[in-house]
Amino acid sequence: MKKSRLLTSTAAVFLTLAAGLAAAGPAGAADCPSGEFCAWEHADYTGQRANWSGDDGWWESWIADEDSSWANHGISGPGIKDHVKVYSASGLGGHMTLCLAPGQEVNHNAAANDDGDSHTWAMSC
Numbered sequence: 001m002k003k004s005r006l007l008t009s010t011a012a013v014f015l016t017l018a019a020g021l022a023a024a025g026p027a028g029a030a031d032c033p034s035g036e037f038c039a040w041e042h043a044d045y046t047g048q049r050a051n052w053s054g055d056d057g058w059w060e061s062w063i064a065d066e067d068s069s070w071a072n073h074g075i076s077g078p079g080i081k082d083h084v085k086v087y088s089a090s091g092l093g094g095h096m097t098l099c100l101a102p103g104q105e106v107n108h109n110a111a112a113n114d115d116g117d118s119h120t121w122a123m124s125c
């Protein structure tokens, strides 16, 4: 009985904290899982979202050359590759269209718009 009361109160505290976080307002505008890099087919983080925790040298056709907004929600830390470089051709070819620092969100970028085909996590830009 003690154990179940403890679990119940722990759950209640967690829910209160979660509600508080939600009410505190967004740290960023983009809905992108922690630890991942996200790209959307339209500006302002709309349309279908692609998200990756690792590198991808060949984006799926529906997002390749369709990316219009981006968010880097990678985890930062010593020795961790927390920047994301996006390239205009598959296999990190072509040119770098965009480089996002950890936590950076880009809701629109005319030069990079609809041009990404691959990306890699990097130590810096």
Ligand SMILES: [Ca+2]
Pocket (backbone or CB within 6 Å): 040, 041, 042, 043, 065, 066, 067, 068, 114
């Ligand atoms: Ca697009």
Ligand SMILES: [Ca+2]
Pocket (backbone or CB within 6 Å): 065, 087, 088, 089, 114, 115, 116, 117
């Ligand atoms: Ca391209």
